[in-house]
Amino acid sequence: MLSDxxxxxxxxxxxxxxxxxxxxxxxxxxxxxxxxxRFERRLRGCLTRVLCPPTxxxxxxxxxxxxxxxxxxxxxxxxxxxxxxxxxxxIVAERTPKYRVVQAP
Ligand SMILES: [Zn+2]
Ligand SMILES: [Zn+2]
Numbered sequence: 001m002l003s004d005x006x007x008x009x010x011x012x013x014x015x016x017x018x019x020x021x022x023x024x025x026x027x028x029x030x031x032x033x034x035x036x037x038r039f040e041r042r043l044r045g046c047l048t049r050v051l052c053p054p055t056x057x058x059x060x061x062x063x064x065x066x067x068x069x070x071x072x073x074x075x076x077x078x079x080x081x082x083x084x085x086x087x088x089x090x091i092v093a094e095r096t097p098k099y100r101v102v103q104a105p
Contacts, residue, residue: 001065002029004056011037028063035059035091052084053077062091 002010002022009015010023010033023030040055053061053074060066061074078085 007033007036032059052081058088059091062088
């Protein structure tokens, strides 16, 4: 799985070839990049939300890619932050079913 920095670099056109090759081959990371492109741009520069998790963290939360302690802390934040709860709802709505991550048993 690509790192946050790799995904952001890809969106900025600054990723190296191996990152772009991974995005072509990996539906999971391609989905994360697509969601990040939609949501990160909109929110970048919003200084009132410095305490909120980055957009990609919400995306990964929605895909259940965070580790359990992070899932818990994001869930706690979502209870107290209307902006993030709204954003997560939009992320979930945008997410196409074919990219839904299959959990290992
Ligand atoms: Zn990947
Ligand atoms: Zn928040």
